[in-house]
Each structure stands twice: as C-alpha cells, then as structure tokens.
Amino acid sequence: MLSPNLVESDQASIAQEAKQARASVQPPLAQNIRRSLRQQAAEFLSREDAVLVAHYYVDSDLQELAEETGGCVADSLEMARFGFTHSASTVVVAGVRFMGETAKILSPEKRVLLIEPQAECSLDLGCPADAFSKFCDQHPDRTVVVYANTSAQVKARADWVVTSSIARDLVADLSAKGEKMIWAPDRYLGDYVKRQTGADLLLWDGSCIVHEEFKGEVLSNLKKQHPQAKVLVHPESPASVIDLADVVGSTTQLIAAAQRLESSFFIVATEEGILHKMRQSAPDKTFLAAPTAGEGATCISCARCPWMKMNDLQRLISALQVGSGEVSIDEEVRARAAVPIHRMVEYGRQRA
Numbered sequence: 504m505l506s507p508n509l510v511e512s513d514q515a516s517i518a519q520e521a522k523q524a525r526a527s528v529q530p531p532l533a534q535n536i537r538r539s540l541r542q543q544a545a546e547f548l549s550r551e552d553a554v555l556v557a558h559y560y561v562d563s564d565l566q567e568l569a570e571e572t573g574g575c576v577a578d579s580l581e582m583a584r585f586g587f588t589h590s591a592s593t594v595v596v597a598g599v600r601f602m603g604e605t606a607k608i609l610s611p612e613k614r615v616l617l618i619e620p621q622a623e624c625s626l627d628l629g630c631p632a633d634a635f636s637k638f639c640d641q642h643p644d645r646t647v648v649v650y651a652n653t654s655a656q657v658k659a660r661a662d663w664v665v666t667s668s669i670a671r672d673l674v675a676d677l678s679a680k681g682e683k684m685i686w687a688p689d690r691y692l693g694d695y696v697k698r699q700t701g702a703d704l705l706l707w708d709g710s711c712i713v714h715e716e717f718k719g720e721v722l723s724n725l726k727k728q729h730p731q732a733k734v735l736v737h738p739e740s741p742a743s744v745i746d747l748a749d750v751v752g753s754t755t756q757l758i759a760a761a762q763r764l765e766s767s768f769f770i771v772a773t774e775e776g777i778l779h780k781m782r783q784s785a786p787d788k789t790f791l792a793a794p795t796a797g798e799g800a801t802c803i804s805c806a807r808c809p810w811m812k813m814n815d816l817q818r819l820i821s822a823l824q825v826g827s828g829e830v831s832i833d834e835e836v837r838a839r840a841a842v843p844i845h846r847m848v849e850y851g852r853q854r855a
C-alpha cells in the first residue's frame with residue numbers, strides 16, 4: 504500500500520531544486536589547481552582543529568583529502584559515528600544537509616559545518632515534517648521507521664531510523680514481533696524491504712532522483728553484452744533493476760561485494776561517485792556505471808547526484824575560512840531525533 508503523499512507540484516519543485524543545484528556545480532579544474540587547493544584545504548582543516556567526513560558520492564578530490572587528513576569516506580551512518588568519536592572540535596561534512604544534521608544530532612557539543620548548506624536530497628525534500636507528522640497521526644497503530652535520508656524533524660517523529668544496510672533486518676525483526684509499520688520516505692527501498700520480509704509496511708512515496716532513473720530493460724541488454732559481469736544495485740533503485748542484481752546492498756556493502764566477488768567485471772547501479780572507492784579498493788577490476796535512460800531517452804541525473812556534486816574544494820576552503828554552513832538544530836528536536844538514531848546505532852552494533 505502506497506500513501507498518496509506527494510502531489511505533482513511537490514515533484515516539480517524537487518526537480519526545479521535539482522536543476523538549480525546542477526547549475527551551480529563548478530566545472531572540473533586543472534590538476535595543478537586542484538593540487539594547490541587540496542594543500543590549502545588540508546592546512547585549513549589542521550588550523551581549525553577540523554576533521555573532514557566525506558560520503559562515497561562526493562568527488563574524488565574530497566574523498567582523497569578526507570583520507571589523507573585523518574578523516575573518513577563512508578556512508579551516512581558511519582560519517583556521523585566517525586565525527587562523534589573523533590577528537591576534533593569541528594566536523595566538516597562533505598555530503599548533503601541531512602548528513603550534517605545527523606552529525607550534529609550525535610555531536611551537539613561540536614561545531615558541524617556543511618561544505619554546501621544548499622546541498623539537499625530529493626528524499627528529504629519529498630518528506631516535509633508537517634505532512635509526515637499528520638500522516639503518522641492518521642496511523643497511530645503503526646511503528647514509524649524512517650530512512651536516514653530525512654530531516655531532523657522527521658527523525659524526531661520516528662520510532663526507528665535505519666540505513667539501507669540494516670533496513671531489511673530491522674523491519675523483519677519488528678514484523679516478527681507483530682508490528683505494522685509506516686516506512687518513509689523512499690518507496691523503492693520500502694518496496695524492496697516489503698518484498699523481502701513480507702512485513703506490513705505503509706509506504707511514503709518519496710524517491711531518489713538519481714536511483715529511480717536506472718532502467719531495468721537497458722540494464723538487461725547491457726548484461727547480455729557482458730555476460731561475465733556481476734551487477735551491484737543499491738535498493739533505492741526500481742524493482743526492475745533490483746531484480747537483475749547479483750548483490751543488493753548499501754554503499755558499504757556494494758564496495759565490499761566488489762572486493763569479495765571473484766568476477767573482474769561489474770555493472771554498478773548507484774551514484775557514480777562510488778566508482779572511485781571501488782576502483783581504489785579493487786584496482787584490477789573493471790567497473791561500469793549502470794544505464795540511466797531508455798532507448799532515445801534523456802537522463803536527468805545521469806547517475807550524478809546534483810547536490811553531492813555541489814561539494815568541492817573551493818567551497819570547503821571558504822566554509823573553513825568564514826565558518827559558514829554551520830548546522831544548528833533546535834535542542835528539543837535534536838534530543839528527540841537522537842533517540843531513534845541511537846537505537847539504530849545500538850542495533851547495528853549488536854549485529855556487527
């Protein structure tokens with residue numbers, strides 16, 4: 504069952520925001536300029552007692568800078584956990600807004616800076632807190648499970664926060680206890696979890712503008728051209744794509760699969776920034792991005808998240824220079840949102 508939450512005007516406004524984000528992405532810089540900017544950024548991080556936590560989807564310079572300077576490249580949960588345990592007084596987030604909020608929720612005493620505070624996520628934008636709260640009020644008998652890609656206010660309304668790495672197992676566990684659930688915001692991941700577990704999930708109808716563009720039919724044709732390839736798919740993708748996967752998993756799980764599986768050729772259906780880490784961790788293997796458009800069609804995102812790509816070295820330096828992009832969350836909201844996040848962290852820890 505899918506709830507009719509998003510109207511056409513909401514979807515048009517998300518598409519418009521994505522278009523604006525794409526327009527503000529800086530063109531690639533010459534290598535010598537990038538090298539010099541990386542050096543400057545490293546100096547600013549050290550001067551400001553700051554650690555850089557970067558998502559797998561941001562550009563390779565930021566990923567490498569994070570690793571060279573003692574930060575991390577990870578999925579959203581690990582980014583927040585890393586910032587929480589690191590001794591630096593400032594955490595700089597190379598990612599999107601909800602990731603900065605999650606870091607702040609876990610580390611309220613630290614200064615958390617977003618490289619680009621306008622970097623959104625279509626899942627977060629597609630799940631406004633007021634509308635979501637009303638929706639939950641209409642279904643008081645259901646446990647509220649929300650994906651990490653949501654605002655602090657939406658998390659504050661939830662019983663559980665999950666990442667794609669634990670979504671299926673957690674929902675299976677709650678279902679086994681007889682709980683019916685609301686799932687938000689990604690309808691594709693929700694549908695995947697529902698098909699896998701048989702749980703009674705009422706789905707919000709948000710989507711990731713990047714993953715929903717992967718196309719099953721075109722992927723199937725590509726597979727025929729490369730019969731030796733293993734297909735790695737993030738579960739924010741449509742069912743027709745997931746059904747062709749050899750491995751379905753979170754970003755971290757897909758990177759691990761690329762290292763572990765014996766195949767030397769992979770087709771990857773998730774944001775293309777992840778290919779950098781896959782090529783780093785399995786340099787002798789070949790990785791091909793999954794197709795995002797049907798015959799004659801034009802892709803909108805082309806497997807590149809416009810908001811993730813707003814993060815760059817110049818904006819990082821500027822954020823550290825002037826202290827811009829600082830995340831602040833109302834303390835009552837933060838404290839309520841911290842409860843389901845800590846529940847998720849503990850659930851993940853027990854299963855590790």
Ligand code: SF4
Pocket residue numbers: 560599623624625626652711712713714774808809810811
């Ligand atoms: S890739 Fe999709 S889910 Fe990830 S931040 Fe971009 S819009 Fe959100």
